[in-house]
Amino acid sequence: MIVRRVVAWADERFGTNALLHTALKKIYPDHWSFYLGEFALYFFMVLVGTGIWLTFAFDAGSQGAYASVVQLASRDHPIGYVIRQIHHWAAVCFVAAILVHMGRIFFTGAFRRPRELNWMIGVTMLALASFTGFTGYSLPNDDLSGTGLRIAYSVALSIPLIGRWAAGVFNGGDDFPGSLLTTHLYTLHVYLLPVMIGALLAAHLGLLIYQKHTQFARDERNVVGRRFWPDYALRTLAALGATLAVLALLATFFEINPVGDYGLYRPWLVMNGAVPDWYAAFLEGALRLGPAAELRIAGHPIPPVFWPGLVLPTVAFVFLLAWPFIEARLTGDRAAHDVLDRPTRVPLRVGVGAALIFEGVLLTLAAGDDQTAATLHVRLETLVWVYRIALLVGPIVVGVVAARLAAEMRARAAGSPAPDVVLLVRNAHGGYDEEEPQAG
Amino acid sequence: MLILALPVLLAATLVGPSPGADIYAAKCASCHGAQASGSPNGPSLQRVGLADVDFQLTTGRMPAANPGVEVAHRDERAGQQLPLDQIRALEAFLAPVVAGGPPIPQVIVGPNGAHGRDLYASNCMACHAVGGNGGSIGESDWAPALNLATINEVADAIRAGPGQMPRFGAGQLSQSDLDDLAGYVMSLQTLEPGAGGIPLHSTGPVPEGAIGYVAIVILISFVFGFWRTT
Numbered sequence: 079m080i081v082r083r084v085v086a087w088a089d090e091r092f093g094t095n096a097l098l099h100t101a102l103k104k105i106y107p108d109h110w111s112f113y114l115g116e117f118a119l120y121f122f123m124v125l126v127g128t129g130i131w132l133t134f135a136f137d138a139g140s141q142g143a144y145a146s147v148v149q150l151a152s153r154d155h156p157i158g159y160v161i162r163q164i165h166h167w168a169a170v171c172f173v174a175a176i177l178v179h180m181g182r183i184f185f186t187g188a189f190r191r192p193r194e195l196n197w198m199i200g201v202t203m204l205a206l207a208s209f210t211g212f213t214g215y216s217l218p219n220d221d222l223s224g225t226g227l228r229i230a231y232s233v234a235l236s237i238p239l240i241g242r243w244a245a246g247v248f249n250g251g252d253d254f255p256g257s258l259l260t261t262h263l264y265t266l267h268v269y270l271l272p273v274m275i276g277a278l279l280a281a282h283l284g285l286l287i288y289q290k291h292t293q294f295a296r297d298e299r300n301v302v303g304r305r306f307w308p309d310y311a312l313r314t315l316a317a318l319g320a321t322l323a324v325l326a327l328l329a330t331f332f333e334i335n336p337v338g339d340y341g342l343y344r345p346w347l348v349m350n351g352a353v354p355d356w357y358a359a360f361l362e363g364a365l366r367l368g369p370a371a372e373l374r375i376a377g378h379p380i381p382p383v384f385w386p387g388l389v390l391p392t393v394a395f396v397f398l399l400a401w402p403f404i405e406a407r408l409t410g411d412r413a414a415h416d417v418l419d420r421p422t423r424v425p426l427r428v429g430v431g432a433a434l435i436f437e438g439v440l441l442t443l444a445a446g447d448d449q450t451a452a453t454l455h456v457r458l459e460t461l462v463w464v465y466r467i468a469l470l471v472g473p474i475v476v477g478v479v480a481a482r483l484a485a486e487m488r489a490r491a492a493g494s495p496a497p498d499v500v501l502l503v504r505n506a507h508g509g510y511d512e513e514e515p516q517a518g
Numbered sequence: 519m520l521i522l523a524l525p526v527l528l529a530a531t532l533v534g535p536s537p538g539a540d541i542y543a544a545k546c547a548s549c550h551g552a553q554a555s556g557s558p559n560g561p562s563l564q565r566v567g568l569a570d571v572d573f574q575l576t577t578g579r580m581p582a583a584n585p586g587v588e589v590a591h592r593d594e595r596a597g598q599q600l601p602l603d604q605i606r607a608l609e610a611f612l613a614p615v616v617a618g619g620p621p622i623p624q625v626i627v628g629p630n631g632a633h634g635r636d637l638y639a640s641n642c643m644a645c646h647a648v649g650g651n652g653g654s655i656g657e658s659d660w661a662p663a664l665n666l667a668t669i670n671e672v673a674d675a676i677r678a679g680p681g682q683m684p685r686f687g688a689g690q691l692s693q694s695d696l697d698d699l700a701g702y703v704m705s706l707q708t709l710e711p712g713a714g715g716i717p718l719h720s721t722g723p724v725p726e727g728a729i730g731y732v733a734i735v736i737l738i739s740f741v742f743g744f745w746r747t748t
Contacts, residue, residue, distance in 0.1 A: 174730045320740045353723050356726065452653050455658075
């Protein structure tokens with residue numbers, strides 16, 4: 079009764095009935111893997127909500143940042159430690175969800191024409207999310223994140239020609255840590271980056287609605303799925319509930335980023351086993367594996383951190399952005415597609431994807447090479463060389479093997495008879511015999 | 519046979535027959551030499567100080583598990599753990615030989631935990647990591663985890679600087695500093711849940727990232743489950 083009156087009220091003033099009608103009966107293709115993007119979205123919403131709460135308790139000046147975080151995360155604060163835990167766990171899960179979602183889009187070919195732009199928006203959001211996480215966990219000015227900031231500052235310094243300027247702008251001065259560093263991080267993390275993600279997210283979803291979600295159903299002309307109301311709405315609400323439940327469990331039972339144990343950042347202190355949060359760890363791994371060779375171009379030295387720290391992620395990012403066009407060129411398939419691929423249909427894509435995943439996982443593992451060496455009781459320098467060789471040789475091997483496997487699976491799927499069909503015939507003794515069905 | 523008997527005879531001549539002398543001859547001389555001046559298999563013990571001797575013996579790193587074979591990883595408690603009376607006898611025997619190095623320190627749990635944490639951050643964290651979890655220090659060496667150490671072992675190690683570890687003398691860490699620092703290290707061993715829950719051993723982002731992915735897998739299982747069943 080109340081709903082009816084509210085709807086009528088709104089329709090009289092804004093003409094919303096037509097929009098509501100379309101929205102509520104809209105068909106959503108249904109597959110479990112289509113919920114991955116939603117998980118990312120829900121994590122983002124939780125991050126914004128808990129983040130806004132945290133801005134009330136956080137002191138954004140460099141002097142007070144650490145103390146304010148320790149205070150809000152202490153047992154004296156009624157709720158601060160839970161909110162902070164939820165926030166940081168949500169960040170860890172957010173980037174993971176984006177990556178898994180991106181993997182689904184990649185392997186099912188959802189990025190193909192006409193959805194190349196949406197893919198590029200998504201890849202950009204992955205980079206922005208990682209930046210947001212990095213600036214976020216650097217805000218408390220603790221020893222672990224300060225070490226990471228120092229590394230990032232050094233990588234910025236290594237940029238040819240503009241390095242000193244770029245690093246100085248970010249740092250707020252020539253001496254690290256600059257007095258404006260925490261303030262700049264705060265501006266990035268609270269204003270600029272979330273707004274950029276939000277805007278891109280709106281474009282991402284808008285394109286999705288306009289171009290329609292891709293589907294597995296073999297129908298290029300008709301969307302097959304479930305209506306938004308009540309079917310899909312309740313399902314997505316369940317996904318939201320699951321997300322919140324998992325976050326609540328994580329935040330309650332697992333300690334994350336105990337900055338109180340790490341101590342305030344002092345540049346002359348360092349801890350063994352310092353690694354960044356997992357989504358930035360591939361950069362740390364690249365830095366650890368990169369050779370210590372300093373190139374000279376026209377007499378000017380390029381610090382060795384430039385290549386693994388900046389060139390590598392830029393090349394990877396550009397490659398990912400351009401993948402729809404690269405694949406179209408390599409497969410010759412420039413047609414528009416609204417139906418998703420079974421991943422094995424394009425072995426090239428499977429091979430490239432497997433190789434990329436291998437490289438990413440390897441670099442992430444390499445970030446903890448000293449911990450691995452200590453745990454396995456192997457010589458650290460030996461492990462570094464094993465990783466380096468795996469880095470160069472691995473993706474080729476993994477890519478080729480994955481592509482071949484995909485081709486095999488595709489061939490088998492194409493040529494196989496109807497599976498699991500057995501003819502049972504009653505014999506004279508009362509038992510049953512199996513017979514092969516007639517080929518048909 | 520005669521070769522094996524020689525160290526025993528020579529060790530017995532060092533100070534005269536004593537329980538410590540017998541133990542030394544049997545368990546130490548094959549690597550550290552009859553005169554405790556070293557051999558191809560083991561370093562000299564001259565002037566190393568009783569703190570180092572006490573550390574190696576009480577943590578069970580020494581005597582080495584295989585006498586006559588160079589120990590590969592001196593961070594491990596992989597030697598023969600002697601009973602306390604034998605350790606004391608050995609120390610009494612070696613006291614004149616190792617004199618000149620740091621003596622066994624006195625230590626109690628210090629009152630100032632925060633000061634202990636600052637000292638840990640300045641002096642220990644670069645090798646032993648946050649929470650005393652230890653870690654690689656290059657090559658095949660690693661700083662061990664501190665979860666098994668007693669307060670006397672901690673104090674011994676600080677004063678003696680065994681292996682690759684630096685030696686922190688009285689000029690660098692006063693007695694009260696030593697008490698506070700050793701007390702802080704002992705406090706790391708109690709798995710008191712942090713303000714946020716299961717501490718994950720304070721090892722930081724590595725297990726945190728893994729758990730993040732476990733959470734994603736749980737969520738995927740959830741949606742897969744209800745997608746399959748509805």
